[in-house]
Amino acid sequence: MRKGIQMVLIIMMVLLAAACSNNGESGSDEASQSSSDAAGDSAATEEAGGEAAGSSSADNTGSGGEQEGAATDTKTSDRMVIYNGTLSLEVENYDESRSAIETQVENMGGYIVESSVESGEGNERTGSLSVRIPQEQFSSFMTAAEEAGTTVLNRSTxxxxxxxxxxxxxxxxxxxxxxEERLTAFMEEAGNTDALLQISEDLSAVQEEIEQLKGEMNYLENHANYATVDITLHERGAASLQSGGDLNTWEKSQQLFTKTLNGIVSAASGIAVFLIGLSSVLVPLLLLAAGIAFYYRKRRKHEE
Structure with missing residues (x-):
């Protein structure tokens, strides 16, 4: 009886041990599986983060390259250039050529800054124009202005x-x-009159510099937007035959004859003045020369 009970207890203990062993193995497997899953999830997370970082870096790099390229294109297209041109033309009719150029200036949205004209020999005129033309019309205007003359004497840009x-x-x-903003804020906080006066003087100086800088910028903007072209027109009229009244042949002949007689009289008068003035010296010299000549002539005859 006791042996039966012992056998039952042994069998129960064996079964209990087997059950505990199975539970332990199952728990260990579950823990191992859980740790493996966690590691996998962590690796996946890191991989996803790496891919996101790489994608972000690539996007930023691409964006930076695009922005740099855009900035380069902007810098190239936004260059501020001031253009100046000089044009010298020979024209047949000054008034017609000038009128044609003024019409071109008006049609192209420009304006005349300065103009002058002067007459030369034969009533031929020479005039100059200084005009401002929108920059985009600069080349077109230079080409069109040449057509107002017969000959281009000089052109430069x-x-x-x-x-x-x-x-x-x-x-x-x-x-x-x-x-300026800082000085304005300091002025509002100034606690005494001396500090207020000093800040006011500094603020006035800064504001004056600001106005000068704005003036220089406006000057550059205006001259970059409008090119300056200096044009000179030389009128060359056709030669014409002068009339008999313009020639004045008889009057010119009389003037030449009178000038010739006056010249002869002046020369004779000068010679007479010279001889009379030196007569006190010339007469003794002439007598001495005559005596010497007479002596040598008489001597030569005696020797013969």
């Missing part, structure tokens, strides 16, 4: 890039405007 100068002015202007 010049461009001056003032982009860096303009950018420097912008930078200086922003700095001065910031300084």
């Amino acid at each position: 010049k461009g001056e890039d003032v982009t860096e100068q303009y950018v420097d002015l912008e930078s200086r202007l922003r700095s001065k405007e910031t300084q």
Whole structure:
């Protein structure tokens, strides 16, 4: 009986041990599986983060390249250039040529800054025009203006890039405007009259510099938007046969005859004055020369 009970207890203990062993293995497997899953999830997360970072870096790089390229294109297209042209023309009729150029200036949206005209020999005139033309019309105007003359005596164009100068002015202007804001704030907080006067003087000086910078920038903008062209017109009229009244043949002949007689009389008068003035010296010299000549002649005859 006791042996039966012992056998039952042994069997139950064996079964219980087997059950505990199975539970332990199952728990270990589940823990291992859980750890593996967690590691996999962490790796996946890191991989996803890496892909996101790489994608973000690539996007940023691409965006930066595009922005750099856009900035380069903008800098190239936004260059500020001042154009100047000079044109010298020979024309047959000054009035017609000038009128044609003025019409071209008006049609192209430009304006005349200065003009002058003067007459030369034969009533031929020479005039000059200084005009301002929109920059985009500069080349077209130079070509069209040449058609107003018969001959192009001189043509030249010049461009001056003032982009860096303009950018420097912008930078200086922003700095001065910031300084102006600070001085204005200091003025509102000034506690005594001396400090207020000092800040007021500094503010006035800064504001004056700001106005000068704006003036220089406006000058560059205006000359970059409108090119300057200096034009000179030389009138060359056709030669014409002069009339008999314009020639004055008889009067010119009389003047020449009178001048010739006056010249002869002046020369004779000069010689007479010379001889009379030196007569006190010339007469003794002439007598001495005559005596010497007579002596040698008489001597030569005696020797013969």
